[in-house]
Amino acid sequence: MLTTLIYRSQLNSSCKSIQLSALVKKARHRNALLNITGILLFNGRDILQILEGAEENVVKLFHRIRDDKRHNDVVELMRDYGPRRRFDNVGMLLFDLRIESPSAVLESVLHYSKLESYLASDDRVFKFIQSFITRKKTSHSGAALTADKWTLTKEKTRFSESVGVPIANQFCQFALQPIVEPGEGKISSLEALIRSNDGGSPEHFFKALDQDKVYEVDLQTKAYAFALAEKIGIGGHKIAVNLLPMSLVNVPGAVEFLVDQIKLHGLQPEQVVIEVTENEMISGFNQFNSAIKQLRAEGIGLAIDDFGSGYAGLSLLTRFQPDKIKIDREIVSNIHLSGPKQAIVKSIVSCCTDMEISLVAEGIEKIEEWCWLESAGIRRFQGFLFARPQLNGVGDIHWPRIAC
Ligand code: FMN
Incomplete structure (x- = not known):
């Protein structure tokens, strides 16, 4: 051809x-x-x-x-x-x-x-x-050129690597993965990622559930995430949890439950960020718009996860502006080699700067990806390059430092 x-x-x-x-x-x-x-x-x-x-x-x-x-x-x-x-x-x-x-x-x-x-x-x-x-x-930017000037230094965090399950007989567990700001050398927030009790992925956990119970269980699990945040002592850090937006619609009193659990575990609603994927956000937007308003009224933050993977793209932002957007790993992967990916990320950075929406690039695995994204104006990152998710705790962080 x-x-x-x-x-x-x-x-x-x-x-x-x-x-x-x-x-x-x-x-x-x-x-x-x-x-x-x-x-x-x-x-x-x-x-x-x-x-x-x-x-x-x-x-x-x-x-x-x-x-x-x-x-x-x-x-x-x-x-x-x-x-x-x-x-x-x-x-x-x-x-x-x-x-x-x-x-x-x-x-x-x-x-x-x-x-x-x-x-x-x-x-x-x-x-x-x-x-x-x-x-x-x-x-x-010459970003890819400078990648070889960096080296990664492993550092323990002040959190425990594992504190064990915070509540007896939990029906699932959480792994914590930090979102980091390498420029400042600080953790920006922690994301709680659901795992089945045998360590399986979120898909594995949700697949094994009775499908009538998915939303109820989804909501209940957040209590474990907040309990874990309390047990490791997140202090002033933020904790992000993923939520199916239909859980907010289908489970009566969902927002009240979240707020009660947040407070029960000594957290402030402003410390909590609910992450919803772009596709979920658009498919049921009209139905859960009022639940979102309720969350915002309580002070809970909202983030769009996997941004760029769905069919809504930037048009979603004309209807709704979250506090934070997480750029999908598919766009981020090998960005230093792809002109179309670079053009798309530049436009996302420009839109989010104008709308004062924080940006996180997720799924970072290569130092070259981080160098390019940092030079494009992104400051917050999540990915194996910096830290892997750690069950019931926070693992070591690999900070980029200029090589001697
Ligand atoms: N080699 C080609 O055979 N055709 C090209 O069009 C070509 N364009 C190139 C453009 C640039 C900017 C550079 C730096 C190299 C180019 N080369 C081109 C050289 C190849 O990179 C490579 O050296 C050559 O194909 C011989 O490869 P080999 O030694 O593996 O057989």
Whole structure:
């Protein structure tokens, strides 16, 4: 299948532009043999390359290019399919914006184009080329570049690793995972994640229940989470719990129950954050809108979990603005390599900044992901990179520190 792949990167400072010309000369021959067209634009620092050819060949080549040490911060911007080539099969062409003017480069690129001009003007590939040619040099965060400057240092928290189950004969348990602010070196809050008594996941726990009892049980379990918070002595920290929003609608007196249990365990309602997933939020929004108002009136915080995984997206925020949004792990995973993911997160950061909604990026597993997100303005993080969930306690935290 005919594929077009576009990425951007930065030429390594140790690689001279003359070496780039030699590289292009070699690549021209190899690309021609594979029927790949490679258009490479260079502005003295940034690179934009378009690769066009059979999918298998293009992807294989891209993997080799991605690992090439002569450039870094390689971010895939687009991968698309089409019925016909956009460019002549020229093997490889280099356009150097330090030598030619932007308009001359644009003209040359269009010269090799096989698309009619009325099609080219609306084509994403040409738009990427045009923006690269006409914009000033990127204010690259260089985030991925700095990832190797960091190392992780393990530190015990002031909480116990495990205090055991807080209430006798509990029908489930909780694992606590901190949400951290590495810039400040502090824990921002603790999330209580439900586990079955044999350590099984939330899905495992809820699946085993009589389905008529799901909402009632869901609500009751929060009492255990608050009891655990009391037992480990969370002090002024916040505790976040997940809740099915329909539990608030289907169980009579649900909000009163939550408030009673919060107070019974020596917590303030303002210390508690209820997390609801984006999909649950939208599917029953009209039904539980009044329960949400009740929660807010009591001072309990609200967070949208897995934001970006559902079909509501930013439009949900026109109807309802929570205190906190947790960006879905799927968007965060390998964000340092993906242009579309970066664009989406930048827009979420911008919206949340304007609406004064706190942002948390969840599911962080790589230091490069954290570096990119931190440079995009996110300050709070949750994920295995920093701390794993710990049953009935809080595990060690791995703080990023500048390597000596
Ligand atoms: N190699 C190609 O064969 N075709 C290309 O279009 C191509 N473009 C490149 C663009 C940049 C910015 C860089 C740094 C390298 C490029 N290379 C290209 C070189 C490849 O990364 C790799 O060195 C080459 O394919 C030989 O791989 P091999 O030594 O594993 O056989």
